[in-house]
Amino acid sequence: MALEIERRFLIKNDNWKKFITKKIYIEQGYLSNSLEGWITRIRLTSKNSKIALKKHIKGFTNFEYEYSIPRGDAEKIMLNLSSKIKKERFFLEVKKKSWIIDCFKENNYPLEIAEIELSNEEEDLFLPSFISEEITGMTHYSNFSLANNPFSDWKEDFLKTFNSN
Structure with missing residues (x-):
């Protein structure tokens, strides 16, 4: 079984940019219509x-199975999906730990989320200076939720909360 143990955070500044090792552009779409299951x-x-295929288990652990599929098939499926997101993903190396920063595009701009995968839920974690509030488990920040309820639709409430911290 493939397990993903991941914590997610909002970002408070651009200090992360000095740690970039690689960048890719991602477009993803969802065939699911619910966070359940x-x-x-x-x-x-x-x-x-x-x-x-992903399924939440507990805490910040999920099942995750990922398989390559033919490009043409993926493009045809993507054309027929309404729940999609686009983002630039930056890979970082900070104190010998690999971090990912997702900078969302279009209706989810300017949302930026940091992620780190851990070996277990109890692993000690050093939080770099660019990290703000932890959002692990907050489903409205999941990529699936952002594809269905974009950040642009709720960012005013977010900014009021974020700026008060």
Whole structure:
């Protein structure tokens, strides 16, 4: 079984940019229509196309199975999906740990989210200076939710909360 143990955070400044090692552009769409049960996702990057099955287990641990699929198939499926997101993904190396920063585009701009995958839920974690509030488990920040309820539709409430912290 493939387990993903991941924590997610909002970002408070651009200090993360000095740690970039790589960048890719991602477009992904969802075949699922609910956060309940398994979520099925199609993801396109410049180099590959994949289908993934994800299901929340507990805490910040999920099942995640991801498989390569033919590019043409992925593009046809993506054309027929209404729940989609686009983002630039930046890979960072901070104190020998790999971080990911997703900078969302279009209706989810200017949302930026940091992610780190851990070996277990109890792993000690150093939080770099660019990290703000933890959003692990907040489903409205999930990529699936952002595809269905974009940040642009709720960012005024977010900004009031974020600016008061």
